[in-house]
Amino acid sequence: MTVQTGIQPISATRRAKDRLVQVLVYLAFALAVIPLVSVLWLVVKNGIGRFDMEFFTHSMRNIGARDAGGGAYHAIIGTLEQVLLASLIAVPIGLLTAVYLVEYGEGGRLSRTISFFVDVMTGVPSVVSGLFVLAFWILVLGMPFSGFAGALALSILMMPVVVRATEEMLRLVPRELREASYALGVPKWRTIVKVVLPTALPGIVTGVMLAVARVAGETAPLLLTVFVTDSINNDPFNGPQMGLPLYVFNQTILPTDVAVARAWTGALTLILIVMLLNLVARLITWWRSPARRR
């Protein structure tokens, strides 16, 4: 075999390989998109039937399994309150933990230990966090079933996601920016608040929204902590509440078409709520970014 030298056209085998890999990549992409699109399609197709005013303004009080009508107002309120409370608990703690790990921990023993437990928490099944709150908050401390108990369980699931996402983003902020700020005589804590966090903000918001999306769809921890109700309860600190995932679960186990239709619409509403929250968060970061003033 002679070794060819000099500038040559692309060989036929390389062309063939290129085509093959291209086809494989597109195929993999299509495979990944199929479940996503089919889920969306199914939920929209089946959920649109009960997507009416009554669904968003009424609860399930005094509505039996065979009755048409009824709505998820109580569940929507519950989900919004529980997710908001969970975020209020988990986001500050997660953010501060990440700031400690990146800016102050410097690979010491404490930061390694925290890092390890954050990893462990990431792997905790959602039922376990619900069980923990049930055992500790409700059984040992004697607190009632409430939306807040659910929020506690959800915040346990959110925290590690927020910590990891924020940590990644903070590590991406170049060292030169911190040094530029120090060189202006800005103390470390102000550098973090005014330079590091704003630079990492879009990424942090994405991470927080992923965490919100994750917990908004959790059923198991809610089942054990907020209990279940068919009535409207606006107070998340007292008495059983509802949540959309619970609502969907409760309606699907009923053997009637009207109940199953309600479940589909509940699922559609949940997807829309998460999408809407995402959109709002993105708008806020866009609003604050200097690119807007270009």
Next chain:
Amino acid sequence: MAKQIEVAGLDAYYGSHKAIEGISMTIEPRSVTAFIGPSGCGKSTFLRTLNRMHEVIPGARVEGKVRLEDQDLYGPEIDPVSVRRTIGMVFQRPNPFPTMSIYDNVAAGLRLNGRVSRSQLDGIVEESLKGANLWNEVKDRLARPGAGLSGGQQQRLCIARAIAVRPQVLLMDEPCSALDPISTLAIEDLISKLKQDYTIVIVTHNMQQAARVSDRTAFFNLAAQGQPGKLVEMDETSKIFTNPAEKATEDYITGRFG
């Protein structure tokens, strides 16, 4: 405003590695002092010890004395933040804050340090941008992001940001190494202008630049790879470039090594 710096027997470490050893020198006020020497000889490390920026790197520490007029910068009661406020720094790569506009970048040092009134701030921003020869180019787009400027403009923006806090000394770590010749010229002109008010120390790999802008030049060298860097000699720039006292300096300047 400008003050004299006196360094005596300074060693700097990264962990257990000694990067520079036994440096003593006097840096005159209202003049430009250039540091030259081969890569890895500790010029930048030494520069960063002058405003306590060395110690922000984990594991880094300093031994010896640095005095600004009558104050020991490494004294136990001295706040490093106030040292950096007094001795400003410009870095090798332009590093404007990406989330801030041109105006906010210049105002950053003042705003992040305390309360200044808006009208006062306007005045200082304009004055600093004029001081950095950037005002005419950006006066119509102060609200645009600082990161949208060209490399040379960004570096002048960083200089404006550094002089906006009114330091007494300005340290520059290879401020032109990432810039084209025209931007370099603009910065060199600026340095000559700034030396009327500030004590300026500049690290450079460009010997012509050292010869052009500086009044005094210090030559650093290291005995071998892994050994700490040392100050070989320091003198009037004209003397260093025409008749240095040490053979090593002459070899370096004439391009026989490094």
